Amino acid sequence: MTEFPFGALAGMPLLSAGVPLDPFVVGVTVFVLAVFVGYYVVWNVTPALHSPLMSVTNAISSVIIVGALIAAGPAEMHISKIFGFIAVVLAAVNIFGGFVVTQRMLAMFKKKK
C-alpha cells in the first residue's frame, strides 16, 4: 500500500496573510484531507478485521455526542436541552456498545499456539 505523503501537508495550512478564512473553507480543507487519511488507513485494514472496523467506526461516529452535550449543557430549560438529552442517550448507547462489542471481538482473535 502506498504511503500517504504527510510531509507535503506540513507547509500547507493558514498561509493567508491576515485575511480571515471562511470557516466553511477551513472545514472543507479538513474534510478533504481527512477523507484521504481515511482512504489510506482503511485500505490497510486486514479483511479479517472488517467486522471490528465496522463496530469501531460506529462507536467513533457517535462523537456527535459533542454536539449533544453542548445542547444538554445550558443551565436554563429549553426544548434544545431535551433534544440534547435524547441525543446524549442515543450516542452513549453507541459509544459504549460499539467499543465493548469491538473489544469482545478482538479478544477472540488468537494466534496458533
Added chain:
Amino acid sequence: MTDNLAALCYLAASVCFILALRGLSSPVTARRGNAFGITGMTLAIATTLASPGVLAFEFILAGLAIGGSIGTVLARKIKMTALPQLIAAFHSLVGLAAVFVAAAAFYTPEAYGIGSPGAIRAASLVEMGLGTAIGAVTFTGSIVAFGKLQGLVTSNPLVFPGQHAINATLGALLVAAIIYLCLNQSPGVFWFVVAISLVLGVLMIVPIGGADMPVVISMLNSYSGWAACGIGFTLTNNLLIVTGALVGSSGAILSYVMCKGMNRSFVSVILGGFGGETAGPGQAAGDRTVKTGGADDAAFIMRNAGSIIVIPGYGFAVAQAQHALREMCAILKAQGVKVRYAIHPVAGRMPGHMNVLLAEAKVAYDEVFELEDINREFAQTDVAFVIGANDVVNPAAKTDSASPIFGMPVLDAEDARTVLFCKRSLASGYAGVDNPLFYRDNTMMLFGDAKKMCENIVKALG
C-alpha cells in the same frame, strides 16, 4: 477552557481515532487500536464538558448513564451470529442522534455560535439540512436493514411499479425543502425535511434483497459517518468533520469491497430487486444425479486426507456449528491432517463476519485465509469441506455467462480431489442460482444440519 485549547484537544482526539483504525491493520495491534479509540472519545467528551457553555450536568450524566448501560448490556449479551443486526441498530441510533443534534442547533443556534433563531447563517443551514437528511435516512434505513437481518420483515426485495420515480421525486422534494429552509428558517420546514428523509430511508432499503445486505450495512455505516460530517460542518467542529470523514470513507470502501466480492455494481445494488425467491435460469435438473454420503463416509475420507480446506458460509453460523466444526478439525489435526479455512469476501451477513465467528470458535486467525491467498491451493488439496456455503463455490460464476452471478469471484473448491458439501437440501443459495458443483463426480453431498453433521463426523472419527 479556551477555544484554542479545546481545538487542540479535539485534534488529539482525531489523531486517536485515526490510530484506532490504523491498529486494525493486524490482529496483533488491533486491541491497542481500540484503546486509542476509547481514549479519543474520553478526551472529546471531557473537552466538551469543560467548555464554558456547559453548566448543568444532571441531564448529561443521566443520559450517559442510561445510554452507557444499555449499550454495554447489549454489546455483552449479543450473540456473534446476530452481530449484523446489532451494528444495523447502532447505525440507526447515530442517525437519530444526528437529527436531534441538528434540531438542537436549529432551535438554539446561539449555543453553537452560528447565528440566532430565525437568523441562522445560510451556510450553516445548508449543512444542517444535509446532516439532518442523511441522519434521518440512516435512521429509518438502518431500522429496515435491522428488520430484514433479524427476520422481522421478509429479506426478499420489495419492488413495486414506479418505485424509482417515487424515490427520485422524494429526493427532489428534499433538495427543494432544504433550499426553502434556508430562505424561511421555519421549524415546520425543518421537520418537513426530517419527515421526507425518514420516508426516503425506508423506501431506499426495502427493494434491496437479503443477498445484498453486506453492501447495505456497509453503506449505512458510511452514511452515519457523512451525517456526523454534516453536523460537524454545522457546528464548525473539526473533530466531527474528521471523524465523519474517516467513518464515511471506511463504509464506502467496505461497500466497494462487498460489491466487488459479488461482482455487482453499487448502482445495481441500490436499485435493488436482486436475490430472494426468484427462480434461477431453468436448466432441467432432472437427469443429473448427485452422490450422497453420511457422516461415516465423510469421516473416512477426511481421516485419509493429507490436507483439508474448510469453506464456511452463513448457513454454518445459523446452525451454530462453529464449536462442533472446531472439535472436528481438532481431531483431524491431531491425526496429522493439515486443516485450513477459506473465507469468501461476502461470506456471512456483513464484512468480516465469518472471521469473527471462527475466532469465536477459537480457530487461530493464521489458519484462516482470504480468497486470493488460498484459491490456488485447492488443486493441491485432498478435501474441500463446504459447510453452509453455496454461491461462493459455484463454478457457474466462472463458466456460465448466462448465470446471474457470472463474474463473481468464487472459491475453486471443485479443484480439490474430493468436495464434501454439507447442506440441508439441493435448494439454491441466496442468489437463487443452481449450483453445478452438486453434480460433479468428485462431489459428495452430506445432507443435514451443519451442526449435527459435524457432531456425527466427530463421533465417527473418535
